[in-house]
Amino acid sequence: MADRKLYLGPLTDNRRWDMVKIRPDDVFVVTPPKCGTTWMQTIVALLLSGDPEVDTELSVKMPWVDIRIREMSEVAERLDAMTHRRSMKSHTPMDGLPLDDQAQYICVFRHPLDAHFSFRQHVRNVPLPWFDHWYPEGDTTGIAFRRFLDGGAEGFDTDAMPLAHIIQHYKAANALSDRPNVSLFHYADMKADLAGVFAKVSALLGLSHSQAVMERLIAAATFDHMKQNAERYAPSGGKGFFKSDSAFFDSATSGKWHGKLTSDELAAYASMMDAHLDPADRAWLENGAAGKAER
Template sequence: MTQRKTYLGPLTDSRRWDHVALRGDDVIVVTPPKSGTTWMQTLVALLLSGDPDVETDLSVKMPWVDIRFREIAEVAGRLEAMTARRCLKSHTPLDGLPVQDMAQVICVFRHPLDAHFSYRKHLANMPITFFDHWYRAEDPDGITFRRFLDGGAEGFDGDAMPLAHILRHYQAARAAAAAGSNVALFHYADMSRDLPGTLTRLATLLGTPHDQTLMERFAEVASFAHMRANAARYAPSGGTGFMRSDTDFFDSGGHGKWHGHLSEDELSAYSRAMDAALSPNARAWLEYGDTGAP
């Protein structure tokens, strides 16, 4: 593999992956924030366990390796002690991870504008102040969106998730998928449209077949409505008081969150940035997945 990039921000550090001994049957869920990470991890937990009542406890059992909140020695030791097949999470683009040549990598994407507006609400629900001057509670001049368009893919900007960071994720994932069969791309819109189909595709990739009745039950418990209604169980660190509201972690789960919130000039600036970075087909998939534009 080519030399890895280093991603360092106030919240994350990609070098933490150097302390984790990966296994060939690991499942690594790699996404930009607010793109379906928790949803995908829940699907993986269901398929690996075969139990619709599995206690996912994602922060402990399927940890976010990049985040600085826990000592990496403790995280690595806990992962090493696991005897069952493991799932790990990352918000670092694939060109910063040591996973291209081993393990099954699942990348999930969402319309960048939906991810952006979902991230705004997410940060307001979090007890951290790193990004308060970027994501402002009151923003009549549209500074938050300008920073979304202008920010870089790395460092502080990367952790604040500007468009450049989403694009870096997408371009690195596409390159890795083209180079190897262990990287698969999923889209939030397709998961929303056809969750049973998503489960079937994922089960094939992971080699975890289950009978139709059980797969239908998995789709029920992994529905947005069920996860939101049981937010303390399914949200990362749910039930611990870490977030102001576990329920608000599962926002609306919908699409088109930007409608009515951006001016024509802002939408034009976003469109120009997307066209400059991606081919028409690549842009169409990042925005709408296989579902296609509404």
């Protein structure tokens, strides 16, 4: 742990990674919340299995190691017992994770405002009051957005996903992007070219499937198919963890903030983005390849 940044929040404890014995073929999906985590995990599960009907069971088979809900000894034992190629999930920035020279780290990002408004929907779908202070139901004063802008990247604020935490995630991943085993993906690009994302992830993992199989895997990972089969694809689907498994897959739309933020709120957001990111990095973090093309 000495060579990693400490991230501790109400849900997160990245010291739990100290109990994981990393294997050279491990696959890590590393994202801020609501940026395409489950989507990318599903893509990885489909490619590893080659089976469009695979029962992903993400919470158990591809566990979120950082979360305090499950005893870490039980998670570590389950991971150690796996004989197949493993994949794990993390919402901790890359500077808080153990880095292996051979394991693959797949980092996924989304426009911060889309992630924020998707997270607002998400917390309403969790039958626990963890985030009521940050995201009050029927927020009429704009407190949720003020906390989004004011929250810190670490400590208690971490799990409420403030903008500072998203920026920290991006900067930590981007700082390692010259490594051959660290790759950055964007939600907008996943929407625009899902087949291209499958091809890239398949190459990263050293996997090969026939065109016919790939077409079936891609079809299984479309938003509509995953939403229609939410009990199968949502984390802990069918177990009552969410009020609605289907609602876990909100809308997959972009521009969720349009018409919902004042000009002052948008200006405050832009000021913070510009203070921490250069124009090229901001363009990519917001829009993926489309932002890069506009540089």
